[in-house]
Amino acid sequence: MGVGERIRRYRKAGGYTQKGLAEEIGVTESAIRNYELGLRMPSESQLEAIAKALDIAPEALADTGLVGARGALEMVFRLEGEIGFRPVETEDGIGIAVNPKVEGSQKLSQALKAWARMRADLDSGKVSEAEYEAWKASFKG
Structure with missing residues (x-):
């Protein structure tokens, strides 16, 4: 799901029309329509304004760049170094634990x-x- 699709999803969940959201953040209705259609990409400040209007975290709209299992695995590998993720085997399968010693x-x-x-x-x-x-x-x- 792309940024535009997430904007549409959360806009509808928040009860906004494209026009209403546009008015709330100070852009045109066509700008919101173009974001949702993937024809234009909102700037970081526009994403923050949209998230604020929809009362969601900006990260909920941002594109993570993950594609498939390998993309998810790459993210987990990076998080291993940054925040101490580590794989653990459980009765239910494989999980991820957080190393409490990592800042x-x-x-x-x-x-x-x-x-x-x-x-x-x-x-x-x-x-x-x-x-x-x-x-x-x-x-x-």
């Missing part, structure tokens, strides 16, 4: 625990899929 890993651990609780709420039916997706998009951990 910054405590905050990540807390964020992952929050995610686990929210995911459990989704699995148990306490929250809907829409509420879960909204939580992920707005999480600023």
